[in-house]
Amino acid sequence: MVKSIHVAIAIVCMAVVLAIIIQPVRKEPHVGNEVGDTIVLPGPRDSGEVSVEEALLDRRSIRNYKDEALTLAEISQLLSAQGITHPGGYRTAPSAGALYPLEVYVVAGNVDGIRPGIYKYRPQGHEMIPLVRKIAFMTT
Numbered sequence: 001m002v003k004s005i006h007v008a009i010a011i012v013c014m015a016v017v018l019a020i021i022i023q024p025v026r027k028e029p030h031v032g033n034e035v036g037d038t039i040v041l042p043g044p045r046d047s048g049e050v051s052v053e054e055a056l057l058d059r060r061s062i063r064n065y066k067d068e069a070l071t072l073a074e075i076s077q078l079l080s081a082q083g084i085t086h087p088g089g090y091r092t093a094p095s096a097g098a099l100y101p102l103e104v105y106v107v108a109g110n111v112d113g114i115r116p117g118i119y120k121y122r123p124q125g126h127e128m129i130p131l132v133r134k135i136a137f138m139t140t
């Protein structure tokens with residue numbers, strides 16, 4: 001009797017923990033670009049013209065940067081490295097116990113379509129939330 005109560009309590013506790021950890025992916029997030037509004041990113045590309053092997057072979061660090069704005073599509077592609085790739089909430093990056101403790105922030109100074117600021121990436125919905133706006137960037 002006592003053993004079955006302990007098993008029932010353990011099952012309830014596991015169900016509560018799973019309900020907290022596994023959050024449903026939002027289907028239609030709010031779109032906006034004002035302070036506090038969510039910025040919905042365009043969907044990342046899932047195929048390209050270069051194989052993974054070619055990209056690794058040709059990869060080199062570059063110290064000469066272009067003086068051009070990034071696009072939201074480029075930001076979206078970069079952030080998709082932490083994006084959700086499975087209806088169960090699993091992501092591209094591996095994580096022990098599917099806990100995903102890493103949080104990604106974007107410090108945007110020159111991105112077409114958004115104002116300079118600091119944004120938090122939310123994989124659920126593939127979106128960014130503005131945290132700080134109107135930051136000044138030094139230029140050289």
